[in-house]
Amino acid sequence: MVDDTTKSKKKMKGLNSFVVMFVVMVFITLLTWVIPGGEYQLDKAGNAIAGTYSALPSNKQGLWDIIVAPIIGMVGNSAVSGAVAISLYVMLFGSFLEMMDETGVIGLVLKSVSKRFEKHPYVLITVLTFIMAFLGTTQGSYEEGYVYVSLFLPIFLALGMDSITVLMITVFGTQIGCASSVINPFSTGIASDIAGISFGSGIMERLLIFFVLTAFVSFIICLYAKSVKAHPERSIQFFRRDDDLLEFGGGSENSDNDQSMSGKEKSLVAVFISTFVIMVLALFPWTSINENFTLFQDIAEWINTTPIINTIIGSDVVAFGDWYFVELCGLMLIMSIISGKVAGFSIDKIIKIIMKGAGALISTALMVPMARGIQVLMTQGNITATILNATEKSIGSLPLIIFVIFAFVIYLVFACFLPSSTGLAGATIAVMVPLGSFVGVEPFIMIIIYNFALGIAKMFTPTSIIVMTCTQYAKIDYLSWVRGVWKQLAMIFAVCLAIVLLLVIVT
Template sequence: MENVEKKKEKKKFKSPNTYVIIFGVLLIVAILTWFIPGGKYELDEAGRAIAGTYTRVDANRQGLWDVIMAPIIGMVGNEQVSGAITISLNVMLFGSFLEMMDTTGAINIALKGVARKYQKNYFVLITVLTFIMGIFGTVQGAYEEGFVYLLMFLPIILALGLDTIVALMIVIFGTQAGNAASIVNPFSTGIASGIAGISPGEGIIYRTIVFFVLMGLVSLMICRYAAHIQKHPEKSVQYFRHEKDIEEFAGGEEEIGELDKKQSKVFMLFVLTFAIMIVSLIPWTSLNPNWTFFESATKWLTNAPIIGTILGSSLVPFGSWYFNEINGLLIIMTFLVGKIMGYSVDKIINILIKGAAALVSTAFIVPLARGIQVIMTDGNITATVLNATESTIGSLPPVIFIIVCFLVYIIMAMFIPSSTGLAAATMSIMAPLTIFAGLEESSMILVYNFALGFVKLFAPTSIIVMTCTQAVHVDYGSWIKATWKYLAYFFLACVAFLVIYVLI
């Protein structure tokens, strides 16, 4: 009998490790460089491809050494591809900050209190959290930092009797639905519109409508899944480790107390940290050229005789922060929390190192995924793929054209999941195609955003999928198995939005 059970266990399919999947994609892309001809476009002063200037160049076949070096270059960067080191450092420093918060116990106590409050109304909780994630996505392109929100929401979700998939869906579907709409996202809509030669305001009313409808749809899907899992917990793909998840992410089932004075201050600092992040990442002057308060305040501080000398001359105003500034904020806040709790410097540093070490495996996924872009760029196949698109779909009828472009962008986004990278590499070529189809350039911005938002829900090149699933011990195959139906709904919704945009 035992032998039969062992045979069954051997036959059971196990999804490959995250690193194996991404490295496999790297190998496939490298093999493609042996068969796809090399090509290039002439570039303008900003380094963007100029439509109609494609020429063949010698192929640059990528070998095993190139595959091995790609993730390393993906980490440090080169002239063509920006390095992922600041993102990886951001992952580890978030780990340090969260480890400090976990050590204080303040977050667990506060979040479990919230969980108790919403035990009988978790639909509202899921909807609110999903819309918050969507706002982050549509305003500042929330993507790589998704795992931070995930680790913050997990204790609440698990305490409600739900599984880790619900938390993953809130973060991944929430942020990427927001990114798909990208009402004012400067890293996608802003850059892509600039390359296309149009104002980011073109199509903004339709994108706003899309945001609310799409977020409502995503919230409904997550609530339906949550209701199903709460009623039938054994049907969750993660049911086999439910108790382990509760113990690891929700601190088990122990009774919770009240926040003491120090923990209350720590929790306020925790909220302040995220408030600063949000305010600092929102592109205020992009939303309104007259909103220059933070720039003026920063200039005043740096020019002040005494304060400016103490603070330094390289202050970055809120609205212009990126990973470097956020990393500095996390270090400061980690030490402040430690000092409020009365920890020694040695203990604070040990906690910082411990938290960073816990997320090293997650941090290494980022440059590995970036390595795919390195292989395509060094292999000279990116321009060839774009030229094939330019010469085949430019004369199709409007509705067919928009759907085909969506499918094409999905394929390209699989290999270039970076919003800025994909826009820089494609928009100057793809946007002019809309004129041949009798459409406005803003329709291609919509296609581009939808494709990126959709691909980042499931692709093995999606940093948010790979880092979040890795962080909560959900293998890639299980994520696809649990969400494939909702991915199909999301895809159909995007197609419907595109067709409606063409028809109106």
């Protein structure tokens, strides 16, 4: 069963992100031949000032420029910063995830939680939805969704619920986490880097959004599950009830086995959770929220200036609140090594796992300079300002609320055809964030819109890997999935749109 699903996952990848990015680069190059050059006056922060556009000579780009654009995007030049730090971070994040996968921590946690709350199904749904959302908001959980479905199906079928409930927990859970993407390096991290803002910008808002959206999604899943449990015939999969019970075990026979975690496993869970706690603390803009909260800066200053301490630890320690991708790379590497040692792995095995995990995400890491290559071509061709000027006079002239709704819908359409966080960010952020700034939408809010649209699209679009692999594993027809959850999807969209509008109004 898993083998077939894995094969399906490979078939369902849809448009290759590298092909899409290359086509976009060629298209941008052609635009430099027909669009006149231009520039905006910049404020002290380096942002374009609306209404200050002036013409510049065009600078046509060619084949050689297409070839070197991603390379410049990786190493940087005087006009565009390099993406090497974030690419390395993506790879080292992959190393950390591979280490967690090798130790089996996530599966142990899910089995332990399922056993503990098995007699309280709605509490179980809520807890599992929050765990799924946590995986989505921290690591962009996506392709491995069918693994979680395989763990949950026997439990919830035995509790009188249906396979749609299980897919809601997995697909809605992980993707609502991706929609908030508090510290997801593959969406918020890359988009923030392209937008030229701190990874921690808007983190407080994203954290609040995470709890609000996850609680809401848990609530609507519980309502659905309660309805199906009371009236099984209401399930769109009711015709398969007996077959599902037979094929997926129909009960949690394994739940009687001792699922308690050993001391070593508990330590690994602690390392896993503490890694993301440190990330939040390190990225949170403490002094910008309260200028008098200088605890972390004081600690860093003490380390950097205290004799012996600064010799042992170093004299360039960066305070929590000021971390960026260089510091995050160090965190991922250290935590991967610590996890391996806690698991009892030899140093050779730890290194092999780190290299394997980094290798698995090379394609994602290389998408970052590809996305930056688009910026390189637009910047060298002097057309960025001209495109922004055109959109400023058209879309940018819309009333603020209408603009936000329009941007949300446009992003949702784009995400349905390109459900790749790196690809979507690379193709759109460089234009949409400055455009939003013109009409009064903060850059971090535009990134939230991008995340919302991407998360919602991956809940239903047929180009979504998690949707297609999970539906196939659970024997649910794709159209049945859409018919079964369209009301919940509509509610999620409405709540996300309301949150964005509220953010725009209060900021």
